[in-house]
Amino acid sequence: MTSFNTSSLSKERLAKRVMLSTAISATALLLPASAFAQAVSFDEIVTTARRVTENLQTTPVAVTSLGGEAIENRQITDVNAIQYNAPNITIEPLNGNSGASVSIRGMAGVENTSASDPAVGIYVDGVYSARSSLGLLELVDVERVEVLRGPQGTLFGRNTTGGALVITTPDPDGDLSGRLTGRFGEYNTAEVLGHVNVPLAGEEAAARISFKHAEHDGYGQSLFNGYELANLNSDYIRGVVKIAPEKEKWDITLAGDWFNRQGNGPIAALTDVNPAGLSGAFLGYAQYISDDFYSNFTATEQFEDITAKGVSAVINYDLGDVQLKSISAYRSVFNNILADIEGTPNPQIAGPAFVLPSPPLPVPGIVIPTGIQYEQTNDQDRQLTQELQLYGKHNNLQWIVGAFYFTESNSDLTQSSTANTIGDIENDSYAIYGQGDYALSDKLTLNAGLRYTWDERNLDMGIFSPGGAVCTLAQTNSPGECVLSRTVKYDYLSYDLGINYEFNDSIFGYAKTSRATRAGGFNHRVIAPAYEPERVTNYEFGLKTQLLDNKVRANLAAFYMDYDNVQRTAVIVVGNTPTASTTNAAKAKVTGIEAEVDVVLNDYFSFGGSLGLLDPSYDEFMDAGRDRSDEPFTYAADYTYNVYATATAPLSFGEFVLHADYGFKGDIYFDTVDLDRDLQEGYGLLNVRAALKFEDMNLELAVFGKNVTNEEYNTYILDLNNSLGYTTGFRGTPGVWGAEATVRF
Secondary structure, three states: OOOOOOOOOOHHHHHHHHHHHHHHHHHHHOOOHHHHOOOOOOOOOEEOOOOOOEEHHHOOOOEEEEEHHHHHHOOOOEHHHHHHHOOOEEEEEEOOOOEEEEEEOOEOOOOOOOOOOOOEEEEEOOEEEOOOEOOOOEOOOOOEEEEEEOOOOOOOOOOOOOEEEEEEOOOOOOOOEEEEEEEEEOOOEEEEEEEEEEEOEOEOEEEEEEEEEEEEOOOEEEOOOOOEEOOEEEEEEEEEEEEOOOOOOEEEEEEEEEEEEEEOOOOEEEEEEOOOOHHHHHOOHHHHOOOOOOEEOOOOOOEEEEEEEEEEEEEEEEOOOEEEEEEEEEEEEEEEEEEOOOOOOOOOOOOOOEEEOOOOOOOOOOOOOOOOOOEEEEEEEEEEEEEEEEEEEEOOEEEEEEEEEEEEEEEEEEEOOOOEEEEEEEEEEEEEEEEEEEEOOOOEEEEEEEEEEEEEEEEEEEEEOOOOOOEOOOOOOOOOOOOEEEEEEEEEEEEEEEEEEEOOOOEEEEEEEEEEEEOOEOOOOOOOOOEOOEEEEEEEEEEEEEEOOOOEEEEEEEEEEEEEEEEEEEEEEEOOEEEEEEEEEEEEEEEEEEEEEEEEEEOOEEEEEEEEEEEEEEEEEEEOOEEOOOOOOOOOOOEEEEEEEEEEEEEOOEEEEEEEEEEEEOOEEOOOOOOOOOEEOOEEEEEEEEEEEEOOOOEEEEEEEEOOOOOOOEEEEEEOOOOOOEEEEEEOOOOEEEEEEEEEO
């Protein structure tokens, strides 16, 4: 066996880190005394939390808005990093770090398939991304990232019961400009990224191209065969053209993007073995629990190859007192992933049912080994969206109305030791909505919104014996076919109602109630009744303040949510047979508090942070007669917080900028089979960055560290102790130090 240890740092690497940390700290102490003498204040922060551009401090939504400077300083390079910079949000990687399960205020998805929608929507330039696969988007050339917390059922209405992540990229403009960054670090990290903005006809037509290539060696290794784990090789490119003729009343923005991520899969390592189970008693799995956190004993040559691409067109038309916007988009995601999910060399037992979305059998070019514990995905998901908006202002009323259409198709193949199940899925959704603000006085405003949604789910499913030779489907559409077609339709109303009061120029308060609904559907792996939509009703109070001559910004929110028809996996009886399936098993309530504070002392020093407290609990949760109401919510941290500080020292040739931030997530349960095994205890990640900016050369040199304390944590825990006899932890990223150079023009 090959000996490999990444969790304990070598003396040389440890010495380098200590020296670099010491140098950064020493530099901070050398800041001139004048750095604390000049009075400044916050710039206005904008948000599109209500689909129009507004001042964050007078928007009645609990939202975190991170601009380009914060994104760069805090090293938010993908969606996953957002969770350490906003309250009450957790993001867990899926499918070998290609997808993301996003939870806000305890609202999380049930499973990662096209038959189950996420509770948190991800929107890029107004375009909704339906699947959690590829949810870990690269954030390249991003203008703003916003975290909208709480049900967004009216304006961002596509099943966003928990909230929404809204990503905005810069429009092309009439200036020739660009950026090029080269980044190098530990594990042979190498990245090049940037953008170029080119005026084609002054301000009337311009183009912008953004790009990134990233690669690094594996963070871990198989102790069985030396196979490298958790490496990366990715490419991203986006092109945007904006045409805005000066004498015309319209403009159009055309965009296209392509992303490819390749690697050899995550680090899945045994964390516990049931000595009386199959794995412990007969296969001796206990010997495969490694002392090295970032290693396992897999004999499987894992791989991941994910490609996403899309095109969109956004048209704005000035109709005088009314503005028209059209957002048209097509997106597709291709996943081809093979991952060993128990991290041992044993091929003796078959794993649990796993998801393999694909075209219907046979699957050309895919050879599936029998009896090996693995998870393989091969799918092509396609979605088409169209949205129309009209918005305007008349006297005391500001309003927006719209219509939304969404359709997607995908196919899933689920294989287990007992059956192969195929599901061809098509989801369609239509909605109309409207929302308005009516000023009752200079200080008091009433806002209200409604959205009506029609959802349709279509499923063609088939069940075969292992290997796919014999149809075992209990009922079919016609003799000789192994297909059962099912359709279900739902319609529901979502709303938003609130009142705002501007106490003065510095203090803004709001009270609101809102409701959002997440679609129901089918479990395509078993013949079971369709589950109904789940519904979340939110009651919230918020206060947004800018105090001490606009040097302190403090935003607070307190909420209570009724959670009905909760979709959970539970045992139901189907044809006298107990069957585990997604069903509306529970009712619950969620209460919490969120606070965000930012302080700017002067031009040279700022700091702040946030705190989220969450208390979700079931009012009832019945599972085949068993009361599970005392169980904790999964994928929900009981509390989160983050702190940051940025110091700037003026120099004769430019400036020196030192930044540090720390994000903490409280305890998270990934399952409730055993609360000790299934718990990831709270942990925090510390990041630092120090940059020298040379003003005359438009050059920036920086050193950075991510997870500088080398915190060890799991991004997911799979508990099969009571069935196959083992539990697996999927390892998070270790600490990485590096350096970068950026030139701008």
